[in-house]
Amino acid sequence: MERPEISNLSIRQETPADHQKVFQLLQEAFKDQEFSDQREPELVKRLRSDAGFVPALSMVAETGNTIVGYILLTEIAISGPEGSQTSLALAPIAVCTSFQKKGIGSKLMRHAHKKAKELGYTSIVVIGHEDYYPKFGYQPAHGFGITFPFEVPARNAFILELEKDALLGVQGKVVYADAFFEAE
Ligand SMILES: CC(C)(COP(=O)(O)OP(=O)(O)OC[C@H]1O[C@@H](n2cnc3c(N)ncnc32)[C@H](O)[C@@H]1OP(=O)(O)O)[C@@H](O)C(=O)NCCC(=O)NCCS
Numbered sequence: 001m002e003r004p005e006i007s008n009l010s011i012r013q014e015t016p017a018d019h020q021k022v023f024q025l026l027q028e029a030f031k032d033q034e035f036s037d038q039r040e041p042e043l044v045k046r047l048r049s050d051a052g053f054v055p056a057l058s059m060v061a062e063t064g065n066t067i068v069g070y071i072l073l074t075e076i077a078i079s080g081p082e083g084s085q086t087s088l089a090l091a092p093i094a095v096c097t098s099f100q101k102k103g104i105g106s107k108l109m110r111h112a113h114k115k116a117k118e119l120g121y122t123s124i125v126v127i128g129h130e131d132y133y134p135k136f137g138y139q140p141a142h143g144f145g146i147t148f149p150f151e152v153p154a155r156n157a158f159i160l161e162l163e164k165d166a167l168l169g170v171q172g173k174v175v176y177a178d179a180f181f182e183a184e
Contacts, residue, residue, distance in 0.1 A: 069104045071094075149176065
């Protein structure tokens with residue numbers, strides 16, 4: 001399949017004017033993903049209203065006037081016997097299908113990591129594909145003694161240290177905001 005060339009790719013903070021386009025992008029990108037429940041557009045809507053929402057960490061990748069990618073990091077906590085440590089959860093990342101495998105996802109990841117670090121965050125957790133996240137330095141969360149409030153295969157649960165030894169002495173359960181879960 002022929003794929004469009006990328007010109008002038010830029011990454012910037014999402015604004016309310018982007019919400020509808022981001023919604024459509026998420027619908028399209030996750031449409032045929034077997035692992036997905038296709039509810040990512042609604043998840044992002046809920047997360048934007050969450051106390052853990054960090055506007056600077058809700059970012060779009062744009063070429064010309066077209067939004068071709070999106071990434072969101074939301075503040076969460078890792079809570080254990082030694083206390084609670086602030087962290088971030090990566091969910092979701094998406095690139096529209098006709099622009100995939102051109103490096104846009106990688107650029108979004110690296111840009112988001114850099115921004116998070118600038119804002120003083122020290123780690124990021126993600127549940128996702130075992131082949132994708134290790135490329136960006138993510139390591140198995142269980143190796144750090146970090147657990148999740150739901151069943152997740154160990155091979156799909158990752159954490160990234162944004163600085164060396166950021167997780168020394170940090171272990172416990174990831175505490176997500178309610179917005180991560182749909183109301184019953
Ligand atoms: C995952 C996704 C964001 C990657 O974006 P992208 O722009 O295609 O990624 P890149 O071009 O930067 O590719 C980065 C690398 O990841 C690989 N990769 C891409 N999608 C992958 C996937 N679903 N699983 C495993 N590896 C993948 C690429 O082959 C590439 O590997 P390489 O560097 O060894 O060549 C994009 O495929 C997407 O939106 N998928 C649908 C939504 C989704 O699955 N999101 C992630 C879960 S929240």
